[in-house]
Amino acid sequence: MSKQKKDDQKTVMVVDDEKNIMRVMQMLLELEGYKVIEATDGQTALKKLRTDPLPDLALIDMFMPKMSGRQLCEEIRKDNKLKNIKVMFVTVADFSETGKDILKKLKVVDYIQKPFNNEDLIRRVKKALA
């Protein structure tokens, strides 16, 4: 199933409070050979990032209870050890609403709108990791 060799296998963290979204993203990413780290909220994500090996990319949902994706990203950028992690937003928001300047400010590499096209998601993930 894995398309990548174990030693150069890339790790992608998915942060989303919706269980089913998490399931589908995990399946899609694993089918492409990525290792997936799950976090169902911002606090858990930060904890994992601070203790476990860093992922190559973090796919973050924007609307989450307690800590929004934006807040999580701000925390990541503030932390010296985490600040260089590549972040991509996966969100229901369209960015004419949320403002593209936020993306720039938070150094977000890309964003994809839900509902997304599976192939489009994978293409963007590959591009972000290239």
Place this chain on the structure above:
Amino acid sequence: MKEKSKLKGDIKKEAKTQAMDIVQTIRNPLVVLDSNLNVTFANSSFYQTFNVDIKKTIGKKIYDLGNNQWDIPEFRKLLEKILPNNKFFNDYLVKHNFPEIGEKIMLLNARRLDSIQMILLVIEDITERKKIEGMTTELNNAYLTLKEATRIKENFFKTAAHELKTPLTVMNSFVQLLQSEKIGKINDKQKEILKTVNNDVSRLKDLITKIFDLSRLEEGKAEIKLEQTNIKEIIKNELKLIKPIANKKGIKIKVNMQKTPKTVKTDGYWIRQILSNLLNNSIKFTKKGYIQISSYTQDKKIIIKVKDTGIGISKDNLTKIFTKFFQAQPTETREYLGTGLGLNISQQAIELLGGKISVESKKGKGTTFTFTIPITPSPQQRNNKG
């Protein structure tokens, strides 16, 4: 001696006249009372403001003025209780309903002039000011209520968008995943079923997007994010999306974008929505022939034409097609699916960007939609940021 005292008297008299002249210029009503609280003097502002007769004022007890209208409990308190113990008292608020002149709100400034055993009362009439303050408070409260209602509505839309799009994302991606056969082979019957589900998911996706676009436009909440936008790129991408349908129907797609600038300062989101609506309409209502999209620059505007050789629109319907929910086809027997929102959204969005849309059509021959987008947005567009 006599002359000296006469001179003294003259000087005193002159000084008094001067003092009275000065007092008359004071805009606030002013009254002088003797120790028995009888009026010895009042300025013209006092007479005007309280509509009292000069003849019935001088020498009268202050409480008796205007048929006892001035017998106000707070007044008595100030003059009989407070002033005997204090040399002066400022900004004493009195609210009183005068039978003749209506309610007055006054600030009283009183001063005991002990050397001449008199009391000076300066009255500030703040009735109008209080009224305006009251109205301002009311307006302010109304504004706050409205603001809160808007906030609740916005939150509702945000939550609704999230709640609608989340399950749709799951359905959409799982169906696509099954269709891709990456997790197992599927037979033809299953393929057909998944295709139907996928189409209906797309319809729901389209409807949700349109409802949110429309609500943003109608609330005047639609933001314009002016950015250097590559219109050619957007056209190419939108064409890519309709290409599979065009291929299937055997419809040719013609493109001419030669005289189009590389980038235009406008809002890419709305340009995409407009083009998506127009192109999807064209492909939907065209059975054979072609769809042609062309763009060029004229008079500081980009002109974009979407032409098709479709079923066309009758003259009667031509004026109605931009109306919300209008469908040119009869509802019961309708052959083409749709929300009746796309053209209305497109028109509103184009106007938001400072452009115009028009349509030409011949029944059975085809339709051409033409819209303009200013190359340099007007200050109005620049300021319209929600």
